[in-house]
Amino acid sequence: MQKKIVDLRSDTVTLPGREMREAMSRAEVGDDVYGEDPSVNRLESKAAALMGKEAAVFVPSGIMGNLMAVLTHTSKGEAVILDPDSHIYYYEAGGSSLIGGVQLWPVANLHTPEGLENLKKELRPDDIHFAPAKLLCLENTHNRKGGTVLKPDEQDAFYKLAQEKGLALHLDGARIFNAAQALGCPVTDLTRSCDSVMFCLSKGLGAPVGSLLAGTSTFIETARRYRRLLGGGMRQIGILAAAGLLALKQIPLLAEDHRRALKLAKGLSEIPALEILPFPPPTNIVIINTEGLGMTSVDFISRLEPYGVKAVSFGEYIVRMVTHLDIDDDDIERALKAVKNICP
């Protein structure tokens, strides 16, 4: 029998199990473009309540949710301030610029302790030379920064500044439940300091597809029009909402992903040539620097392949490994053994 692949590329690779497929097959459905899908309506109410917001809208992907937020908060020619390593800036194919006509304005190291001061220095006066900044985006947890977490008081400070400067704040909370889990705080401590928040059901929570965007009722009303414009209005989508409702029950299991990421990072850190950044990993993402090994990330990853272990490249010498619902303790042991075998 072929050994199971230990797929640590992303927490998006989880496969829906029998319970989820059964919930999908039983789902009550209707035409969601007419607002008539009871499962979607249930999921949207539940998501709004979880986020502490008035309303929420179900979207096919996190990227569409983020794009709808940018479109709703801004007009063409305005500027959106974000971290150059943020998902919206780095991984969303420039959609905000192409479709929203906004200028993406990166502020380096936005999510570090100096981030707020960096931002204060970078903010420009209201002047004809500059695209007027209207939106600040934060990411919690921060993917490219190794699943790092912004604390409630840090987010509050950003929100206070944003409000003083007339900026709306959108939170890319693709992994917001990982952040709340790591901090041991209610998720609403992290969502109180934003005007809108997007979170994913298809990452650590194991749904096959789907994200939610939450905010005020008027914000969500406009966002729905943009979902339609982008072709994201779907019909008997309760089949997917049923998977999403079940995914929300998996939130407590994120603690297991974090425990396993720590176990993985500890094992890797015993190999002197490897550097784990940050160590310990705060959530479910482990970032490995392979430069000390004299091996590029691509080389490192291709040498792991024959052992049935998968990871992704995050830079010339940077490898990312992510724990998730389909990774157990034995898989962590196998991954560690494989890495030890390829390290001279």
Ligand SMILES: *Cc1c(COP(=O)(O)O)cnc(C)c1O
């Ligand atoms: C995955 C992710 C998204 C959205 O991705 P989709 O694949 O479109 O669901 C947005 N932000 C962050 C930080 C992510 O990791």
